[in-house]
Amino acid sequence: MTTVLIVDDQALQRLGFSMLMEQYADMAVVGEATHGAEAVRRTADLRPDVVLMDVRMPGMDGIEATRRIVESGGNSRILVLTTFDLDEYAYAALRAGASGFLLKDAQPDELIAGIRAVAAGDAVIAPGLTRRLIDAFSDRFPGRTPDQERRLASLTQREREVLTAVASGWSNPEIAERLSLADSTVKTHVSHVLAKIGARDRVQAVIFAYDTGLVKPA
Template sequence: MTTRVLLVDDQPLLRLGFRMVLESQHDMTVVGEAGDGADAVGMAGGLEPDVVLMDVRMPVMDGIEATRRIVDAGIDSRVLILTTFDLDEYAYAALRAGASGFLLKDVPPTDLLSGIRAVATGDAVVAPSVTRRLLDVFAHQLPDPGHPDRSVPAVVDPRMARLTERERGVLHEVAAARSNAEIAQRLVLSEATVKTHVGRILTKLELRDRVQAAVFAYEVGLVRPSRQPPGQDRKQR
C-alpha cells in the first residue's frame, strides 16, 4: 500500500529535498506541497493524505495551529512534525495539538522514512532527544502513588481493568519510551507479538497512539515519575 504524503514547509528547497527522498521509495508518494499552515489545512482536507509532514515556523499560520485545525476538523490524516529546533515547548505543543510524531530535520533519511511509515500505520514517533524529557517533565506534574503524603491521588481509570497482565507489562514498557524491538527483547517476545499487544492496548484504552498511552500510564500510576529534576539531562546532550 502506498503512503500518501503532504509536504508542508515554507522553504521550497527543503520541500524538494524531502520529495526526492520520499519518492525514491516504492511505497510513498507526495500528493502535494504547501508553504504555510493555512494552505496545509485546506490541502489536507482536499487531498486527505495519510501523513502530513509539517514544519513549525511558517508565515500566515504556524505548524502547531495547522495541526490543531487538521485534527479538530476530523481530517483522516496523521501529522508528523519536522523542525530544526529541538525545543521542548514545540514538542509539547505539537503533541497536545494532536500530532502523531515529532522529529528533527537533521534526522537521517532512513529514520525519517521509518517515522513516516510508523505514523501512517497508527503508531507514534518522537525524537529520542525529546522523548525522555517529555515524559519526565509531564511526570513531575502528576501525583506519585508511592508517596501517600501527596494531596492528590493517582487517577482511577476503569479502563485499566480491560488489560491483561501481559498488556499491562507492555504498556509499562511503552511508557518508558521503548521501541517494539526493545520491548520484545526485554519481555522475550517477538516484535510481531509486541505490535499486536500495543494495538490491543490502544483499542481497549480508547487511545490514539503510543504517546497517549505513555501519558495514560503516568496518569493512572502504572509508572512512577522520575525523581530527576526536569531539564537536568540537557547538560548531557
C-alpha cells in the same frame, strides 16, 4: 504508495523534501502548504497518508493545524519536524495528536523511514527521546480527568503492566522477555491498550501514561 503533504513556510525546505521523496517509488508528494490554515484545507481535500508538518510558521502554526486535522477524524497522520529535540512546540504537537517528530537535520534515510513508519500506524520517536521530552515538560500535566480515570480503569492488570512497560521505553521483544509473554501476545495486549485508552499509537499511549500518573517523570 504512501502519499505525503509537505507543510513548511520555506520554499527551499519544501523543494528539498519533495526532491528526496521523488527518489522512492513507494512515495508520492500530493501537495504542499505554506502555513497551518492551508495545511488543514489541503489535508481535507487531498487526504494524504502523512502530513509532514513544520511547527513554526506565520499565521496558524503547526500545532493548531495538527489539532484541527486530528480532530477532523480523518486518516491522515502527522509527522512533525522541529529544529530542537526538546522543543516545547514539538511537545505541544504531540499532545495535539501528532504521531511523532523528527529533527530537521535528520538523515534522508531516517526521514523516509519515519514517514513509512507513521503511514503504517507506528510512532517514530525513540522511546528514550520520548521520555526526555515528557520529563522536561512534566509540570504541565493537568492531572487525571474523569474520562482518563474511566479509560485507565478499563484496563486489566496485565494491560496496565504492558502500558507501563511501553511508557518506560521497552520494545515489544523486551516486554515479552521481561513479562514472560510471547511476542504475539504482547502485540495483542498493546493493541487492546491502544483501543481502550483511545490512543492512535505508542506515543499517545506514553503521554496518556504520564498524564494519568501511571508512570512518573524521572
